[in-house]
Amino acid sequence: MSVAAEKLASGWRAHLSLGFAHDGRRTILSQRKHTGPLVIQKPFYPEGEPCHIYLLHPPGGVVGGDQLKLDVEVKSKAHALLTTPAAGKFYRSNETTAVLEQSFTVKAGAVLEWLPQETILFAGSHVRMQTQIQLEADANFIGWELLCLGRPASGEKYALGDCQQRFSIWRDKIPLVIETTRLHGAAKVLNRNWGLQGANVMGTCIAVNADKTTLHAVRDADIQIDKGLFTATLINDVLICRVLAMQAEPARNAFIQAWSTIRPLLLKRQASVPRIWFT
Numbered sequence: 001m002s003v004a005a006e007k008l009a010s011g012w013r014a015h016l017s018l019g020f021a022h023d024g025r026r027t028i029l030s031q032r033k034h035t036g037p038l039v040i041q042k043p044f045y046p047e048g049e050p051c052h053i054y055l056l057h058p059p060g061g062v063v064g065g066d067q068l069k070l071d072v073e074v075k076s077k078a079h080a081l082l083t084t085p086a087a088g089k090f091y092r093s094n095e096t097t098a099v100l101e102q103s104f105t106v107k108a109g110a111v112l113e114w115l116p117q118e119t120i121l122f123a124g125s126h127v128r129m130q131t132q133i134q135l136e137a138d139a140n141f142i143g144w145e146l147l148c149l150g151r152p153a154s155g156e157k158y159a160l161g162d163c164q165q166r167f168s169i170w171r172d173k174i175p176l177v178i179e180t181t182r183l184h185g186a187a188k189v190l191n192r193n194w195g196l197q198g199a200n201v202m203g204t205c206i207a208v209n210a211d212k213t214t215l216h217a218v219r220d221a222d223i224q225i226d227k228g229l230f231t232a233t234l235i236n237d238v239l240i241c242r243v244l245a246m247q248a249e250p251a252r253n254a255f256i257q258a259w260s261t262i263r264p265l266l267l268k269r270q271a272s273v274p275r276i277w278f279t
Helices: 003-008 212-220 248-267
Strands: 013-022 027-035 051-056 067-074 079-083 088-090 098-106 111-115 119-121 126-135 140-149 162-171 174-184 201-208 229-235 238-245
Touching (some): 013 051, 027 051, 098 140, 229 248
Parallel strands (some): 098 126, 119 140
């Protein structure tokens, strides 16, 4: 066993597999299987047909050596919205890597909304994160991921640590988005004007099957962030919104505002904000 393998072998193993199907009236949770500390609450239906799910990690944080894996399949005509009740946390480790792998498959005519709360990287954490979305034909996807570097409210900067993040979206096995980010705690890119400009929070929100009307609607929403930046770009039919901020809350609120603008245009539904975000 290699040194790297040994460092990954000592933590929690957690695997959650979910399936969603449409039963003719609404989306149901058709499959649920888990091992280790990665579970869900019961399905919620605050807006009728779509199924809202809250993902839970009972330990409350991820430490070096932990390996978490999430597999989700949304079958044809189903509509699933997944979120989390609180921020995810990756704690400091002595160079031991924590791994998070997330895989989503969205069948033809189905909808997935992936709206987790932010992920906090504690100073000294070592993290490898991968999110992959596989879409079929006219499947719809709206989702975001937010990273918080350190804990600025506690005076903790992301001065140590390492994070490798990979995010990709594919449609019929053709790549729409492939992004790889590598963050080092002491890297100059965190503070340079051509990098993160000293921001503690960075994030990306993506909507597939968008058009110029969607882009203009988001821009016209005039989303403002105090001491931060928000941008929206359309590449073919993929709308990509970026955020840089000093705190998580304004970044999260910016993405909620963007999602609330995009959702009626792409999904023909007004935003139904998960109640867990306010508890």
